[in-house]
Amino acid sequence: MNMKDIAKLAGVSKATVSRVINNSQNVSSELKEKVEKILKETGYTPNLLAQELVTKRTKVIGVIIPRIGIDTFSNITEGIIDKLNEYGYNVLLANSREKIDEELKYFDIFKKKHVDGIIFFPTSITEEHIRLLDEINTPIVMMGQENSKIDASCVIYDDFNAAKEIVSYLINQGHEKIAYIGLEENKSVVASLRKNGYLYVLKENKIDIKEEYISSGNFDVSSGYNAMKNIINNSKETPTAIFAAIDRLAFGALKYLRESSYEVPNQISVVGIDDMDMSSVFEPTLTTIHYDYYDSGKNAASLILEKINNDKMKNRSIVMGYNLIIRNSTKKNKI
Numbered sequence: 001m002n003m004k005d006i007a008k009l010a011g012v013s014k015a016t017v018s019r020v021i022n023n024s025q026n027v028s029s030e031l032k033e034k035v036e037k038i039l040k041e042t043g044y045t046p047n048l049l050a051q052e053l054v055t056k057r058t059k060v061i062g063v064i065i066p067r068i069g070i071d072t073f074s075n076i077t078e079g080i081i082d083k084l085n086e087y088g089y090n091v092l093l094a095n096s097r098e099k100i101d102e103e104l105k106y107f108d109i110f111k112k113k114h115v116d117g118i119i120f121f122p123t124s125i126t127e128e129h130i131r132l133l134d135e136i137n138t139p140i141v142m143m144g145q146e147n148s149k150i151d152a153s154c155v156i157y158d159d160f161n162a163a164k165e166i167v168s169y170l171i172n173q174g175h176e177k178i179a180y181i182g183l184e185e186n187k188s189v190v191a192s193l194r195k196n197g198y199l200y201v202l203k204e205n206k207i208d209i210k211e212e213y214i215s216s217g218n219f220d221v222s223s224g225y226n227a228m229k230n231i232i233n234n235s236k237e238t239p240t241a242i243f244a245a246i247d248r249l250a251f252g253a254l255k256y257l258r259e260s261s262y263e264v265p266n267q268i269s270v271v272g273i274d275d276m277d278m279s280s281v282f283e284p285t286l287t288t289i290h291y292d293y294y295d296s297g298k299n300a301a302s303l304i305l306e307k308i309n310n311d312k313m314k315n316r317s318i319v320m321g322y323n324l325i326i327r328n329s330t331k332k333n334k335i
Contacts, residue, residue: 010038021088060090061304062110064103064120067219068095070248071276072293073121076143079297080119087305089116098123098219107132117304119143123188125150139307141300145189146317153303154317155296159190159273162289162322163197163243166271169287169324170241171205174333175269178202179213179239181227181249191216194245194273213239217249224252232260240268240333247272247279247288254282254329265331275325285327296320 003021007014012031019027020035027035061084065073081091092115094106100123107129110118117139122129130149133140140152170178180198183191195214202209212234217223224244232238244250250272254264262268264284272279275290299318306313 006035006038006042009042010035057116057308058114059088060092060113060115061301062092062094062106062113062115062118062120064094064096064106064118064122066096066098066121066123068093070219071278072246072274075293076121076297076300079294079299080301081297083298083301084305089305096123100124100126100128104128104132107136110138111136116308117141119300119304124186139304139311141303141307143296143300151315153307153315155300155303155320156317157190157291157296157320158322159193160197160200162273162291163194163245164201165322165324166273166287166289167198167201167243169326170243170269170271170330171201171207173241173269173330175241176205176207177213177237177239178207178241178243179231179235180215181224181231181242181244181253182214182216183245183249184216184218191245198243210235212236217252219246219248221248221252221255224249225256226252228253228256232256238268241330242268242270244270244272247274247276247286250286250288250329251278251282254284254286265329269330269333271330279325280327284329287327287330288325290323290325291320 003014003017007017010017012035016027016031017035020032063077063080065077067073068077077093084091092113096102096106103122115138119141121143122145125147133150140150141155142150142152143155144157146154146156167178180195182195185191185195199209213231215227215230217227227249228242242253244253250270254270257264257268264270271287273289275288279286279288
């Protein structure tokens with residue numbers, strides 16, 4: 001049984017069968033259903049190697065994520081996979097663990113595997129990134145940041161404005177002693193944007209920036225705990241509000257405050273960014289910024305498909321919007 005036989009049974013051309021197998025959009029739903037019925041009845045499986053030789057495509061997209069086990073990135077990955085699967089693409093998934101050398105290693109692997117495209121969420125961009133990605137010469141979508149030296153479409157998050165909005169909310173609630181628990185800035189553009197949003201709003205409102213109110217961690221909840229401990233122990237005046245760059249850091253801060261007998265939100269308000277699943281069930285429920293990370297993954301997949309199907313397609317960027325979600329971890333400050 002071959003493609004010619006399938007075409008004969010379905011009463012269509014070989015080209016139509018090929019388009020159905022390759023999930024092309026240039027087939028009517030009626031013909032697609034007819035061919036798929038014959039494929040199912042006959043149990044026909046296309047020769048993938050032969051397809052690759054003809055189309056010069058592997059139907060595989062390489063995806064690099066910093067920390068697969070974290071809600072944010074698992075939701076992004078799920079969106080990417082679901083969208084690509086709709087068009088018959090598979091994903092070769094890599095976990096960089098926030099290490100630049102791991103990212104570079106996977107780029108080399110993807111090059112050898114002849115993937116049709118690469119979607120990646122970088123830590124920070126180095127000259128080696130730029131050199132390798134230029135050598136790979138394959139469609140690229142970058143998530144979380146833009147870089148004019150890399151030929152890529154991008155999905156970015158409006159982190160500067162999101163941070164501004166949530167810090168402005170705290171100020172409108174009467175808070176001026178606002179501490180910040182951030183991420184390591186050398187590992188993430190996102191970290192810099194969120195911190196800069198925090199600093200901008202304080203300056204805009206003529207609020208003194210106190211170094212003892214600023215600490216940093218990583219993606220681990222325990223680092224939020226330690227950062228909160230550091231702020232409390234080193235501050236002459238206890239802050240009345242905490243802005244954590246990600247919800248996981250906020251959870252760590254809440255744990256430390258609870259163990260240290262601080263009442264949230266009566267004594268200290270706490271906010272984050274991400275709106276993880278736990279944010280709505282953790283006690284107290286967390287005031288945070290919501291991003292649709294699943295949808296951002298789907299957008300990244302759509303961009304890579306655009307570039308694969310039209311090599312003259314100009315790069316473009318999609319900026320993800322956000323919503324402020326007010327919950328029980330914040331309260332008006334009694335001045």
